Amino acid sequence: QVQLQESGPGLVKPSETLSLTCTVFGGSINSDNCYWGWIRQSPGKGLEWIGTIYYTGSTFYNPSLNSRVAMSVDTSKNQFSLRLTSVTAADTAVYYCARHGSKWYTDWFFDLWGRGARVNVSS
Amino acid sequence: QSALTQPPSASGSPGQSVTISCTGTSSDVGNYKYVSWYQQHPGKAPKLMIYEVNKRPSGVPDRFSGSKSGNTAFLTVSGLQAEDESYYYCSSYTGTDGVFGGGTKLTVL
Numbered sequence: 001q002v003q004l005q006e007s008g009p010g011l012v013k014p015s016e017t018l019s020l021t022c023t024v025f026g027g028s029i030n031s032d033n034c035y036w037g038w039i040r041q042s043p044g045k046g047l048e049w050i051g052t053i054y055y056t057g058s059t060f061y062n063p064s065l066n067s068r069v070a071m072s073v074d075t076s077k078n079q080f081s082l083r084l085t086s087v088t089a090a091d092t093a094v095y096y097c098a099r100h101g102s103k104w105y106t107d108w109f110f111d112l113w114g115r116g117a118r119v120n121v122s123s
Numbered sequence: 124q125s126a127l128t129q130p131p132s133a134s135g136s137p138g139q140s141v142t143i144s145c146t147g148t149s150s151d152v153g154n155y156k157y158v159s160w161y162q163q164h165p166g167k168a169p170k171l172m173i174y175e176v177n178k179r180p181s182g183v184p185d186r187f188s189g190s191k192s193g194n195t196a197f198l199t200v201s202g203l204q205a206e207d208e209s210y211y212y213c214s215s216y217t218g219t220d221g222v223f224g225g226g227t228k229l230t231v232l
Contacts, residue, residue, distance in 0.1 A: 039223075045225075046126065046212060046223055046224065046225045046226045047161075047169065047212055047214075047223040047226075048223065049220065049221055049222070049223065052220075060219075060220055062220065063220075096168055096169070101171065101174060101180075106155075106157065106216055107157055107174075107175065107216075108155075108157040108159065108214065108215070108216035108220075108221045109157070109159035109171060109174040109175070109214070110159075110161075110169075110171060111171045111174070111180060113168040113169055113170070114168065115167075115168055116168055
């Protein structure tokens with residue numbers, strides 16, 4: 001079955017750029033249900049949607065992070081990626097990649113999640 | 124976009140029913156059928172339990188049900204079992220994207 005796996009550095013210095021990649025295993029990132037998202041969870045806190053990307057490269061970002069977020073997709077590698085610039089301690093979190101459960105973005109639910117990547121922002 | 128409001132905690136004894144609320148506004152929960160619920164055990168990824176207010180994904184026990192009234196959505200867990208002890212998060216479409224609730228810790232007494 002389809003699985004997602006996050007990868008990237010676990011430690012990022014303040015003011016630098018956080019970069020994570022999500023690899024899709026057991027399925028194609030080009031398939032019909034192919035809106036892909038990033039969600040994060042700060043220590044002891046709730047879930048925060050970061051952004052979503054379609055396999056064509058169209059993106060949707062959380063307005064509160066919009067100026068610092070960029071997402072991209074590499075269909076040849078079955079991967080999509082997240083870049084978050086100018087990070088601070090407030091960006092310390094577990095970052096999850098997830099699949100939207102419908103081919104319609106507006107249906108808004110995530111039916112498949114990666115195990116999460118813990119990122120610590122510290123000097 | 125403000126987070127949806129959930130009670131921080133809920134509890135019930137084995138076999139009982141518990142309902143968790145998720146309050147939004149007329150711009151999100153009240154205006155769309157796209158409310159979902161997730162279960163998250165400590166240290167684990169969230170798991171989809173309910174989507175489109177009251178639909179269950181394959182494999183989710185029918186003890187879990189969802190509903191909505193006005194600007195508030197509800198997750199009901201019937202016949203509580205020990206393994207239901209977890210955190211639960213709601214989420215809703217807002218017209219442009221989505222927002223999550225702050226989470227509710229469900230304790231099975």
